Amino acid sequence: MGKRIGMEVAVAVAEAVGLCNIDMAAVYPITPQSHIAEHLSDLVADGKIDAEFVTVESEHSAMSAVIGSSGAGARSYTATSSQGLMYMHELLPIASAMRLPITMAIANRAVSGPLNILNDHSDIMPQRDSGWISIFVENGQESIDMSIIAFKIAEHKDVMLPVNINIDGFQLTHMVEPFEMPTQEEVNKFLPPFVPHATLHPAKPVTMGAFAMSDYFTEIMKAKDEALKNSKKVILEVWDEWAKLFGRSYKPVETYKADDAEVLMLTMGSMGETAQMAIDELRAKGIKAGLVKLRLWRPFPFEEIKAAIKNAKKLIVTDRANSFGGPGGPVFSEIKSALYAEVQRPLIYNYIYGLGGRDVPVGDFTGMFEKVLADTANKQADTYEFWGVRE
Amino acid sequence: MALKTWRELPIGCVVSEPGSASEYHTGSWRSQRPIWDNKKCIKCGICYVFCPEGCVQQTEDGFFVANMDYCKGCGICAHECWPRAIAMIEEG
Amino acid sequence: MNIVENFDLFAPRLINKKELLSSGHRACSGCAEVLAVRLMAKALGDNTVIASATGCMEIVSSMFPTTAWEVPWIHVAFENAASVASGIEAGLKALRKKGKIDDRYVKVVGMGGDGATMDIGFQALSGAMERGHDMIYVCFDNEAYMNTGIQRSSGTPMGASTTTAPAGKVSSGQKTWKKNMPEIMVAHAIPYVATVCPSYPLDFIRKMEKAKSIKGPSYIHCFSVCPTGWRCPSQMAVSMGRLAIETGVFPLYEVENGHYRLSPDMPKKLKPIKDYFKGQGRFRHLSAEEIDKIQEKVTVEFNKLKEKEKFLKIGN
Numbered sequence: 027m028g029k030r031i032g033m034e035v036a037v038a039v040a041e042a043v044g045l046c047n048i049d050m051a052a053v054y055p056i057t058p059q060s061h062i063a064e065h066l067s068d069l070v071a072d073g074k075i076d077a078e079f080v081t082v083e084s085e086h087s088a089m090s091a092v093i094g095s096s097g098a099g100a101r102s103y104t105a106t107s108s109q110g111l112m113y114m115h116e117l118l119p120i121a122s123a124m125r126l127p128i129t130m131a132i133a134n135r136a137v138s139g140p141l142n143i144l145n146d147h148s149d150i151m152p153q154r155d156s157g158w159i160s161i162f163v164e165n166g167q168e169s170i171d172m173s174i175i176a177f178k179i180a181e182h183k184d185v186m187l188p189v190n191i192n193i194d195g196f197q198l199t200h201m202v203e204p205f206e207m208p209t210q211e212e213v214n215k216f217l218p219p220f221v222p223h224a225t226l227h228p229a230k231p232v233t234m235g236a237f238a239m240s241d242y243f244t245e246i247m248k249a250k251d252e253a254l255k256n257s258k259k260v261i262l263e264v265w266d267e268w269a270k271l272f273g274r275s276y277k278p279v280e281t282y283k284a285d286d287a288e289v290l291m292l293t294m295g296s297m298g299e300t301a302q303m304a305i306d307e308l309r310a311k312g313i314k315a316g317l318v319k320l321r322l323w324r325p326f327p328f329e330e331i332k333a334a335i336k337n338a339k340k341l342i343v344t345d346r347a348n349s350f351g352g353p354g355g356p357v358f359s360e361i362k363s364a365l366y367a368e369v370q371r372p373l374i375y376n377y378i379y380g381l382g383g384r385d386v387p388v389g390d391f392t393g394m395f396e397k398v399l400a401d402t403a404n405k406q407a408d409t410y411e412f413w414g415v416r417e
Numbered sequence: 418m419a420l421k422t423w424r425e426l427p428i429g430c431v432v433s434e435p436g437s438a439s440e441y442h443t444g445s446w447r448s449q450r451p452i453w454d455n456k457k458c459i460k461c462g463i464c465y466v467f468c469p470e471g472c473v474q475q476t477e478d479g480f481f482v483a484n485m486d487y488c489k490g491c492g493i494c495a496h497e498c499w500p501r502a503i504a505m506i507e508e509g
Numbered sequence: 510m511n512i513v514e515n516f517d518l519f520a521p522r523l524i525n526k527k528e529l530l531s532s533g534h535r536a537c538s539g540c541a542e543v544l545a546v547r548l549m550a551k552a553l554g555d556n557t558v559i560a561s562a563t564g565c566m567e568i569v570s571s572m573f574p575t576t577a578w579e580v581p582w583i584h585v586a587f588e589n590a591a592s593v594a595s596g597i598e599a600g601l602k603a604l605r606k607k608g609k610i611d612d613r614y615v616k617v618v619g620m621g622g623d624g625a626t627m628d629i630g631f632q633a634l635s636g637a638m639e640r641g642h643d644m645i646y647v648c649f650d651n652e653a654y655m656n657t658g659i660q661r662s663s664g665t666p667m668g669a670s671t672t673t674a675p676a677g678k679v680s681s682g683q684k685t686w687k688k689n690m691p692e693i694m695v696a697h698a699i700p701y702v703a704t705v706c707p708s709y710p711l712d713f714i715r716k717m718e719k720a721k722s723i724k725g726p727s728y729i730h731c732f733s734v735c736p737t738g739w740r741c742p743s744q745m746a747v748s749m750g751r752l753a754i755e756t757g758v759f760p761l762y763e764v765e766n767g768h769y770r771l772s773p774d775m776p777k778k779l780k781p782i783k784d785y786f787k788g789q790g791r792f793r794h795l796s797a798e799e800i801d802k803i804q805e806k807v808t809v810e811f812n813k814l815k816e817k818e819k820f821l822k823i824g825n
């Protein structure tokens with residue numbers, strides 16, 4: 027069994043990555059990802075990781091460099107946040123189209139403007155359609171577990187896709203938490219060596235990233251869609267294997283007191299823990315409240331999400347980003363679309379909250395439930411609002 | 418050549434047949450072709466060096482010929498051949 | 510006749526016979542850039558991995574599901590060939606060190622056009638060179654965005670008419686001097702910088718081989734005549750490149766650890782630039798006064814280069 031330790035989450039993520047025998051990391055510093063970058067470079071500097079650490083001049087080059095190294099057959103890692111992720115944006119669909127199993131931690135942070143260094147999900151949401159596997163973590167333990175698991179999922183022969191792990195910036199990355207760090211032996215047993223599907227090496231010359239016209243483009247997009255959808259099977263298998271080895275189980279959708287709940291709330295990321303406290307308070311008052319936590323954002327777990335929410339009368343979808351001039355939060359529109367064909371479905375409310383690091387205490391979550399319960403005429407259903415905005 | 422279905426595509430669209438572009442014959446673009454006069458040719462190979470297509474080859478007797486499957490008729494070989502051993506003639 | 514003066518080669522004996530860029534590529538007829546790429550591949554040989562920027566050379570050589578390349582090759586995007594190459598270099602280094610791949614020495618090469626190098630990929634290139642990766646970057650400079658239709662770049666020379674800096678009633682085409690990219694690379698204090706042109710194939714190959722032999726970053730700036738974009742006949746592509754060198758518009762030189770050497774191919778006395786301009790449609794609108802102004806700049810720049818060679822000669 028691994029050691030129980032207390033450590034800052036960002037540092038622990040770098041420690042966990044350090045157990046994964048990476049060959050190459052290219053990282054550009056950005057708050058609040060920088061502690062991951064710094065600690066990884068410490069591990070390389072101390073010879074604890076036998077890897078090339080490339081201090082690129084931008085996030086665009088960070089992603090470019092790991093595309094190159096992954097193409098060469100090297101296990102490759104990067105981490106970024108906010109503007110850095112936006113700067114990488116162009117390259118994300120290229121990495122997935124090339125089926126390069128890069129793993130990337132994202133210390134989620136608000137996107138400018140105005141400049142803001144604190145947490146929300148406006149950086150990852152614009153990357154939704156990039157063809158990456160996208161996972162949201164809730165706490166420190168999950169951050170390190172997923173950092174290790176991501177390599178196994180990404181590099182599985184039936185997957186070969188890049189994975190991003192979303193760790194709420196500051197709210198999670200900079201917390202000191204107790205957790206269990208797997209040992210090197212345990213990780214070695216869990217994570218097989220990377221066997222690439224093709225490599226840039228003269229032993230067998232290949233061309234990667236060839237130019238495709240309309241005669242092939244549709245087929246290539248279809249193949250990419252199928253690859254991402256099919257990855258779910260492997261994701262579930264790998265999570266099950268992890269549960270057997272380490273006793274910590276992960277599912278695409280987790281629920282808390284949801285079975286008999288009349289009103290459900292859906293969260294992603296670190297807010298789940300606070301929301302859970304709100305559920306307990308409401309339950310103590312006799313309100314049948316429950317929580318649904320969405321861990322797997324892509325591939326989207328349609329079946330699991332439907333099963334988790336179908337019996338509720340009302341569902342509060344919380345979003346930490348907005349689609350400006352659109353239907354509301356991106357999670358909201360996704361859930362609505364998932365439920366469109368269901369005969370039995372809850373009324374859905376959408377609160378956009380916790381933007382740019384705004385604190386969301388337990389009372390805000392209970393407040394959302396109270397507001398929804400007070401809407402007896404269902405007038406606010408199917409709408410979105412900015413929670414706590416000063417009018 | 419039948420186009421592949423999406424299921425038949427290689428992972429990541431990796432092309433694993435080096436030089437397979439040679440399936441495509443650019444010779445059809447040509448409006449003029451080079452003709453070598455071997456009496457003037459000094460076998461220097463400048464036509465081979467300067468061919469953007471890489472389609473000028475040396476034969477066993479040391480003279481040069483262009484592979485008409487690929488020659489686009491640019492005329493560089495004729496223009497650069499200092500003994501004037503290559504002439505460009507209209508296709509037709 | 511200059512062609513005879515330059516003709517010190519009986520070429521097939523001196524050049525790697527193996528074609529590493531196959532026929533069937535879709536470059537325009539008479540493209541001197543693809544000729545340069547072909548010569549580059551010959552000079553570098555099999556143990557090469559190439560990362561290419563988006564551009565003419567990428568499009569014409571990699572029409573899915575086929576490829577013209579016989580060496581490992583990757584294209585990712587427009588502005589990042591240097592960073593992709595740096596990643597490949599780092600990846601291969603790690604894998605070789607860990608014994609996961611055979612221990613042969615593989616040279617990693619980034620390549621892009623003038624737009625990909627001097628404009629949009631400038632930062633990525635600067636970063637890769639500064640970090641000291643063991644790689645070569647080759648800029649194939651045809652002096653405009655040819656793939657998108659002859660738009661001006663920072664590599665476009667003063668006075669050239671392009672589709673975004675056209676000659677018009679009140680404009681004489683490009684209003685700015687060409688960015689001196691080789692000197693910017695020299696300022697990165699990398700071990701080797703050289704200018705080449707496929708019109709001088711032996712000089713070209715020698716410099717490419719030199720770059721290959723250097724452990725560390727090197728930069729090659731290749732002058733690549735584009736008959737389509739420059740509006741000159743396709744058969745003139747090689748001779749036009751020669752004229753650029755003979756007029757001093759594009760001097761051939763190399764810089765080893767900050768020390769300069771002009772190529773022996775450079776003439777003692779430069780030809781007037783009008784000899785070079787007259788064969789190209791892109792310069793046709795220029796007045797005698799405008800040509801004089803450009804001539805003055807070319808002369809000054811060439812003299813500066815000779816001064817640098819005098820005071821910072823290779824071997825000193």
